[in-house]
Amino acid sequence: MRRVVVTGLGCISALGPTAREFWSALCEGRSGFEPLQGVAPGSLRFAHGAQVRGFDPAAHFEPRQVELLDRFAQFALVSAREAVRDAGLEWTPALKERAAVIVGSAIGGQGSQDAQFVELYRRNRDRVHPLTIPRVMSCAGASHIAMELGLTGPTFSVSSACSSASHAIGQALWMLRGGQADVALAGGSEAPFGFGSLKAWEAMRVIAPDTCRPFSRDRKGMILGEGGAMLVLEPLEAARARGARIYAELAGAGFSADAHHITQPAVAGPARAMRAALADGGLTPETIGYVNAHGTGTLGNDPVEARAIHEVFGVRAPALATSSTKSLHGHALGAAGALEAVATVLALHHGVLPPTANFTTPDPECDLDVVPNQARASRVEAALSNSFAFGGLNAVLAFRAP
Amino acid sequence: MDDVLTQQVFSALAKVKPGVGEGLTAERTLESLGLDSLDTITLLFELEDQVGVSIPDEEARSARTVGDVIECIRRLKRVVAAGP
Known part of the structure; x- marks a missing residue:
């Protein structure tokens, strides 16, 4: 049985735009919770979120690409680029054909859908933007990663609510083990801070009014977050053969x-x-x-x-x-x-x-x-x-x- | 006893959990009526709409019995009536 290792990491979150910053914040116990941006005070029963701050799509994408990408797909791409850079992969045509891209997302481009349907339902316009469907579809993150890197192996999205990314990574492990791919980019991305989505979470009554205190007796709920993270996964022997840094084995x-x-x-x-x-x-x-x-x-x-x-x-x-x-x-x-x-x-x-x-x-x-x-x-x-x-x-x- | 409010809560309960009408009293706990967390938040959502109040999470969480729900809404209605 092929053993599979992690050789690259990418991560954009409320804790910073890279995996390195993510890790420093975790070690320092520095939280990414801040007052929600873009939400009128008092319009929700909760006031905090772990939002990615200062993210400028124009710094990462061409204008036409920005138009095509919902925020969730942007996070997928940014974290995938970092993970690939971090792994130091040398893409050969043969490897690209044998590369899997498996990306989790619970709600895909719901933010884009919300924004477009507001035009329809509230502003009484009779049409929505032609890029709505490609922005909203949950597979957009996986597809854009594949297109940008020219990867043509098994590529799809996984949606199982809060387990989406773990299902994606586990599935990638099994495909690498089974020989359906020789390298995989696996992870997930999400951008759930649209007002409609926040209202839906409010109605679930599971968001803490102040902060998130897991396992603490006085816990009052969760704090929503957003971002994207990707792992580069390879068979152990391939990673060794190219002298890659091995972070850990995905056992x-x-x-x-x-x-x-x-x-x-x-x-x-x-x-x-x-x-x-x-x-x-x-x-x-x-x-x-x-x-x-x-x-x-x-x-x-x-x-x-x-x-x-x-x-x-x-x-x-x-x-x-x-x-x-x-x-x-x-x-x-x-x-x-x-x-x-x-x-x-x-x-x-x-x-x-x-x-x-x-x-x-x-x-x-x-x-x-x-x-x-x-x-x-x-x-x-x-x-x-x-x-x-x-x-x-x-x-x-x-x-x-x- | 605000009979209108009590009846409102009883009928909202019957809508969320069909069949709870028999032997329904304010003393019954939501749990004993078979309401799970999803049923409970749905009940509160219905009542918020009907009565025109917003029930804070903290109060929602501490409501164990049907009477707790009635009292909680009564209290919130008084706050709304008293104005800002």
Whole structure:
């Protein structure tokens, strides 16, 4: 069986425009939460978000390209460029044909759709812009990456709400292992700060009015985030042959469905996904030294995730380092699994575990070592990254230090 | 007892959870009526529209019984009536 390694990382988020800045902010426990931009004060029950600030599309794209790209696709492209640069890949015609691009997004170009339909419904115009469809389609991120780099292997988008990016990365692992591709760009991107989307989240009553405190007794919900993150994945032997820097091995992936409730989390599905990821990666629970939790900071998720971790790790669970970096970069929905995969890979690479920020009071129902508020120097052998989506769709990635 | 409001809450409940009409009292917990979190936010959404109030998340979260929902809305209506 081919082993698959991570050789390139790209990440744009509220913590900065590159993976390097993302990692520094995580280690310093510096959050990307700020008052929402472009929203009239008092028009929502919450006031904060983890938005990508100071992003100027004109600095990254030609004017005609900007017209074609929704913000979510822009984030996909910017992070893919960084990941490819970081990997130092030499594209040969043969490699381009064997390159997969698999990109998660929960809502695609909903922001563009919103803006165009406002013209129709509110301004009574009788037409929308001809580029609306290509901007809105969820596969736009994957397609533009393929077009820009000339990659012609298996390319598609994955949409499973908050697990989208983890499903995308896991699928890429299996395609590389199975020999359907020789290199993959996998990750996710999301731009969910349209006013309609914010209103929909408000109605769900899961957004914190102040800040996100995962696993803390006084947690009040999540903070929405946005951005994009990509991993360059290659077979181990190919990476070695070209002398690439290997951040970590993507050892395994595990997927499952709760088949329980469209929004309420369950214990069994996540536990099965974690066990499946361990089994797929040939790992035992004892080898796992860090879990990057789904950790939304909602009343519903955190205790259920803690129970699932207890089911899988047994007596080790209370002492197993488990942090939620959503407390820093926000919940970037379909990009969340990719941002968190970058965090997990860099945790293994640097031997530093990023903290759960804004933590105040332990919750007996979340009996975990949440790495509260301070990053921790710790070299661990392997780590999990959890994504558990609305819809009861679970995807867990298992990474191993190289 | 604001019978109009109580009836409004009861009928909104019956719409969200058909069949809860039998033996419905203000003392019943939402959980015992079989409402899950999605049913509860849908109920509050319906009531906000009908009554013309906005129920803060914190208050929504602390409402356990049907009576809690009624009292919460009554309180918010008074705030609205009193003006800014």
